[in-house]
Amino acid sequence: MATRGGFSSRLGFIAAAAGSAVGLGNIWGFPFEVGQGGGAAFVVIYLLFCFLLCFPVMATEIAIGRKTERNPVGAFTALGYKNWSWVGKMGIVAGILILSFYNVIAGWAFGYIVEMASGNFGIAEQFGEYTKNVIKVGGYGLIFMLSTTLVVKRGISGGIEKAAKLLMPTLIIMILGMVIYSLTLPNAMDGLKFYLVPDFSKLNGSVIYNAMGQAFFSLSLGMGALITYGSYVNRKENIVSAAALITLADVGIAFIAGMMIFPLIGFMSGGTMEGAAGGPGLIFVTLPQIFGTIGGSLGAIVGTSFFVLLCFAALTSTVSLLEVPVTYAVDELKIRRGRAVWLMAGIIFLVGIPSLLGFGYSEFFSTAFKTFKPGGFDTDFLSFIASIANDTILPLGGCMIAFFAAHVWKKHNLNEELAQGAPGYMGSFVQKYLNFSVSYLAPVILGVLFILTVLSKFFNINIIS
Numbered sequence: 001m002a003t004r005g006g007f008s009s010r011l012g013f014i015a016a017a018a019g020s021a022v023g024l025g026n027i028w029g030f031p032f033e034v035g036q037g038g039g040a041a042f043v044v045i046y047l048l049f050c051f052l053l054c055f056p057v058m059a060t061e062i063a064i065g066r067k068t069e070r071n072p073v074g075a076f077t078a079l080g081y082k083n084w085s086w087v088g089k090m091g092i093v094a095g096i097l098i099l100s101f102y103n104v105i106a107g108w109a110f111g112y113i114v115e116m117a118s119g120n121f122g123i124a125e126q127f128g129e130y131t132k133n134v135i136k137v138g139g140y141g142l143i144f145m146l147s148t149t150l151v152v153k154r155g156i157s158g159g160i161e162k163a164a165k166l167l168m169p170t171l172i173i174m175i176l177g178m179v180i181y182s183l184t185l186p187n188a189m190d191g192l193k194f195y196l197v198p199d200f201s202k203l204n205g206s207v208i209y210n211a212m213g214q215a216f217f218s219l220s221l222g223m224g225a226l227i228t229y230g231s232y233v234n235r236k237e238n239i240v241s242a243a244a245l246i247t248l249a250d251v252g253i254a255f256i257a258g259m260m261i262f263p264l265i266g267f268m269s270g271g272t273m274e275g276a277a278g279g280p281g282l283i284f285v286t287l288p289q290i291f292g293t294i295g296g297s298l299g300a301i302v303g304t305s306f307f308v309l310l311c312f313a314a315l316t317s318t319v320s321l322l323e324v325p326v327t328y329a330v331d332e333l334k335i336r337r338g339r340a341v342w343l344m345a346g347i348i349f350l351v352g353i354p355s356l357l358g359f360g361y362s363e364f365f366s367t368a369f370k371t372f373k374p375g376g377f378d379t380d381f382l383s384f385i386a387s388i389a390n391d392t393i394l395p396l397g398g399c400m401i402a403f404f405a406a407h408v409w410k411k412h413n414l415n416e417e418l419a420q421g422a423p424g425y426m427g428s429f430v431q432k433y434l435n436f437s438v439s440y441l442a443p444v445i446l447g448v449l450f451i452l453t454v455l456s457k458f459f460n461i462n463i464i465s
């Protein structure tokens, strides 16, 4: 396996894995989910779920990867369970699907750097026109995919690790700068109150459901992204503490992103917090309006910085999404890495085209797809693919990975791998709680999540409300 390469340092691995986790999910998804889920009550559920359930699943994925030094498909085979490799295959498909639409959104964000830098805040009102201009936004998407490709092409330590070590600290500094700025605006405190003071009367089944799905997606779990990254981790590393740090970093950055966005909404709304529940349009419509209200060159600087940081966050996630099918192609299909990278990136870009067309350009791809949303079935292609990949495959994959590790591969093997590089692990409280979570909590809760999704999104049977 000497030629396979790998992360050169513990910090490099943690930066790359945290980079995978921190993405559009944190800075775009988390705030809008909090806004729709009624604020802080959502945050509490999200945090519980991250630590009780996601952290153990993450450690398990990394352990399976490191033990086998394989992609998600080969990993099951290498452990002697070829009949489980379908779980890995499902993960590869999810990786391809997620990247296909993730890149579309990243492309929009990339284009917004240009719009903000040129002071075009009016883009907020023309977002529909913007997404309809498929040549333009498709071009931005192509540039984004090329950037992802160029990083992945340079390999694990020379590409992914290097990029993460550069981008992650920059991202953190930029977000903190933005937080400080937004806290100085009038009515910032109303935003913070909305964000941080829980109102548990707003909790209902669908808030809990959304918080769980959001946490799982945000931590890049359920599709083998961390099996893949784990396969490049040194045997001396402490997986348990690394997983804890990655979870903390992801949760921390999502949390700080909220500290940046809700004060801005407080400012814009004059304290009423109207617009906080703006949904997916929050970042592309509401925020540019706010930057426009700030106005002039300061507005342009703040707006440009925001979209630059969003793109940095997205890039460290897209490279991890691309690495999954690439590692698979190299390990299993014996394709040379350089070729595999271009091949997969090309396929994924093509798969993403209907998602690109589904925002006004093509009537068919904008409305003809069936997933549940309140009040009707019709939706755009991107939301349809997200329903399949994020909401269906990830919980199912996570459920299967946890069940497999605890009950098929067996806990003692999992523990043995986790103990490598973690001297105090065996017999510790963390071990007991991780074992309990992976054996029972994760398979059951993720299994329920999967079933609820299938019923709601594909049959419109809504048990929770």
Ligand code: PHE
Binding pocket: 020, 021, 022, 023, 024, 025, 026, 098, 217, 218, 219, 220, 221, 223, 225, 317, 318, 320, 321
């Ligand atoms: N976690 C990333 C985000 O929050 C998305 C992602 C999901 C990346 C699954 C890799 C695998 O944006």
